[in-house]
Amino acid sequence: MTAEKKKMGKKERRAAFGPSVALNKELMSCETLEALAETSRRVARDMSAVNVATTYGKLARFARGGRGKVSEEIKRSEWFAELEERAMEKLGECETKARAVAQIAWACGYLDRGRHLHGEDAFWDELERAIEREISKCEPQGASNVAWAYAKLEMRMPNGIRNAIEKHIVQNASAYKPFELSITFWALTKFGDIPTEEMLDVFEREMRLQSCGSQELTNIASAYARISGRRVRQGTQGFLKELASNAFTILHEFDNTELAMFLWGLSNAGYYLDDDDAMEIFKVVERRASGAKRLEPQQIALITGSFATFTDDVTVTHYNCETGSPLSHLRMSAQTRAALKSAIVALENTFLASIAKCNMDDLSYVMWAFAHLEHRPSDEFVRRLEEEAIDKIEEASAKNLSNLLYGFGTLNLAGLGVFTHAMFCVSQKLEEFTPVGIFMVCSALASSNYDPGPQMMLQFENKLMKSAHAFESQDFTEFLRVFARLRYMLADETFDFIGVSSAKTLDRFDSYRISMTLWSHATLCAQPHDALLARIEDEIRGSASQFKPQNFVLALWSLVLLGSLEDARDSVVRVLHALVKLQGGALTSSEDLEDAQLCSLYMARLTSMGKPFEELILGVTDGVADECERAWLRAKAQDPTISKVQHHIGEVLREIGAQDFEVEALVEGGKIRSDIVFPNSRIVVEVDGPHHYSRDASGRLRELGQTVMRNNLLKSWGWRVVIVPYADWGDMLTIEEKASYLRSLLGDEVFVA
Incomplete structure (x- = not known):
């Protein structure tokens, strides 16, 4: 006025x-x-x-x-x-x-x-x-209108306006209607910005959840999803539990979009889903999926993603070396697991019926969710999704490509066309990828046995190194893991940077990070940096918690391999002693160990013979030695697969007069199965394919850790080990060349005079 x-x-x-x-x-x-x-x-x-x-x-x-x-x-x-x-x-x-x-x-x-x-x-x-x-x-309605406008227009609020709205809520929260307060909170968190502690406290205290309808509850869940993981607050889990409780009593009032957004929000906010909640949700979703008003593709993608994201606060027991994913799931009863399976199948069928309407967000998110849920879709679903994905691949964002490849790779689905087209797009859009996105792509490539080639791997390495200065220890662990799985030898300076930087990180190393870091180095036959080994030793000696059994076995095997290499360091043996001491000495039970882990222990026992740490390794594994040997012999007794190269080499050997050899034969009482064996001459021929070697940016091949371990064992038992690399054999075009090559490797003693 x-x-x-x-x-x-x-x-x-x-x-x-x-x-x-x-x-x-x-x-x-x-x-x-x-x-x-x-x-x-x-x-x-x-x-x-x-x-x-x-x-x-x-x-x-x-x-x-x-x-x-x-x-x-x-x-x-x-x-x-x-x-x-x-x-x-x-x-x-x-x-x-x-x-x-x-x-x-x-x-x-x-x-x-x-x-x-x-x-x-x-x-x-x-x-x-x-x-x-x-x-x-402003009245509360005015403040909420302003906040909503910024969110609707996809505009980030200037700090002055944002601070003023947060202060308005702190001072006037009780005057806000539930819709006004929920929409303002939703708008304030639109871009992942975290409100002040004071405003969050006031919001959680004053938000009258029992007076909220489906839209308000959905807004709140979505808001918490955007700020989850940014800040841990006491009491928020209690608020989320009350939010979920109010929503679950009126789920029938949620329309399909609200239901999808609410479940997406609640799961991404870190809500701990119990068995009763899960059963109710799965039943509602299955009814919606097959009801008259069917769920749309975007809604199905969000709901399936929420199922894959929900947690029940179970401590992770161990990690999968192949995927780097935690192997703990919701603690659900058999009845609830069956309801989940039924709901997922219903979602899959409804999604398939409208798959032509899907965009790349929908297609890729569903595949990511199916992978996390370990749900293998039908062949028809995979075929149609592959067709749609290839048709729309140029629309794909970096995140879409990561999720799509991760789904196909983790589930080992037949999707060569997807990988071929997607990897071209990855190379074109590499600058848009986050480190996590690259890790997901590399994991998918390894799971699908898809070789992107050394130049693509070099691009991945260079891209990751650009942001590596901001990595935390888990990022360095994942960096090493995915490159080791793809059998790609990092540059020396990259190993050095990772070693020194990992050693300096402030966050603690858990048993997974330690074991996976050691496994990655052992797989590539690359000794860890001294600073990294010193940090790992300090972490182990300072730990009050024993390793998970699976992680202990992985770390033990890795240290034994690293300690048996020609360039082994004393620090590796020190870490080995610290690990065994932390674990309390000898293993007394194999109950928590799978055959693959028992085989690793057996390999470690064999490799330690004659080494400075022989007594230590035998002592810690004697209690499970019999189980380890039985698991190992079972694995070696399985019907072998004879490769075409192996078969061809056998034919050439016969043609040029080689005598008394066997293809795919057991030696040393079944401890090792070798490709070609001359028992009288104590010569083994190992026809090593690409899975036995790492490659660097120049294409140079180096034997992987497990291959070196095998060869050293055979040599220690008195066998002469002859290696025929797949690349060398493939370079020779004539029988004469190949015959001359084999004669030069084997010598005259195995041929007819």
Whole structure:
């Protein structure tokens, strides 16, 4: 109110406001866009701030309901530009009321009138100055309207406005209606920004969840999903439990979009799902999937993703060396697991029926979720999804490509076409990938036995090194793991950087990180950096918790291998002693160990013979030695697979007069199965394919740790080991070349004189 109007009496003020009130009634009575345009243009110079806000409000109502054409028509019109000019004049006046400012901002949301992406935007400059000036005077509805407008327009709030809205909530939370408070909180977290501790405390205390409907509960769950993991707060789990409890009692009131968004939000917020909750959700979802109003692809993707994300706060027991994923799942009863399976199958069938409508977000997210749920879809589903994915692959974002490949790779699905097309896109969009995205792609490639080639791996390595300065210890562990699985030898400087940087990280190394770091180095036959070994030794000696059995076996095998190499360091043996001491000495039971782990222990026992740590390894494994040997012999007794190269070498040997040899024969009482054996001459020929070697950026081949371990064992038993690398054999074109090659390797003693 101007100073002159403040001096007026009540009647005078009423008379002064009379024209504005009358004009407001005229604007409100306009029933068409054309009538509003004509009226606002005719009276533009007489408009007060309230009249301007009323006009914006009417325009928003014409544009509501997703009528984008109306919105675009309005924004392109000449009279709208004139209205903006008048709005800027009034917004700059201190007499403009908070309610009018909030209404203009709210209308901009419906009109899709956001700040121009390029160049100056005088209108938004003026509007934001007015918002920051007036927001503290707004009613809760006004503050929530402003917050909603920023979220709707995909605009991040300026800090001043954001801070003012958070302060408004802290001071006035009890005056907010549930919808107003929930939508404001949702808008404040739209871009993952975390509200202040004070505001979060007030929100969780004042949010009347029992008064919320499906939309409010969905908004809140979505908001917590966006800020989950950014900050751990005491009490939030209790709030989420109350949120879930209120929602589960009215799930029938949620429409399909709300149900999908609520479950996505709740799962990503880290809610601990119990058995009863899970059973109710799975039943509801299955009914929706096959009901009259079927779920849409995007809804199915969100729901399936939520099933894959829910946790019950189970401590992770161990990790899968192949995927790096925790091998703990929801502790569900058999009945609830059956309900989950039934719900997933229903979702799969409904998704398949509308798969042509899917975009890459839907296709890739469903595949990611199926992989996490260990759900293998039908062959028809895989075929159709592959067709759709290849057809739409150019639309794929880096995240889409990561999720898609991760799903196909983890589930070992037949998808050569997907990998071929997707990897081309990965190479084109590599700069858009996050480190996690690259790790997912590499895991998928390894699981599917898809070789991207050394140049692609070099690009991955270089891309990761650009951001490696910000890595935490788990990132370095994953870096090593995926490259070791793909049998790619990192550059020396990369190993050094990882070793030194890992040693300096502040976060603790758990048993998974230690065992996987050691396994990666052992697999590639690369000794860890001294600084890294020292850090690992310190972590083990300072730990109060024993390793998980599976991680202990992996670390023990890795250290034995590293300690048996020619370039072994004393520090490896020190770490080995520290590990055994932490574990409390000897293993007394094989109950928690699978055959693969028992075989690793057996290999470690054999390799330790004659080494400085022989007594230590035999002592810690004597209690399970018999089980280890039985598991090992079972594995070696399985029917062998004879490769084409192996078969061809056998044929050439016969043609050139080699005598008394066997193909795929056991030696040393079944301890090793060798490709070709000359028992009388005690010679073994190992035809080593690509899985026996690492490659570096130049294509150079080096034997992997397990291959070196095998060869050293055979040599220690008195066998001469002859290696025929697959690459060498493939380079020779004639029988004469191959015969000469084999003669030079084997010598004359195995041939007929």
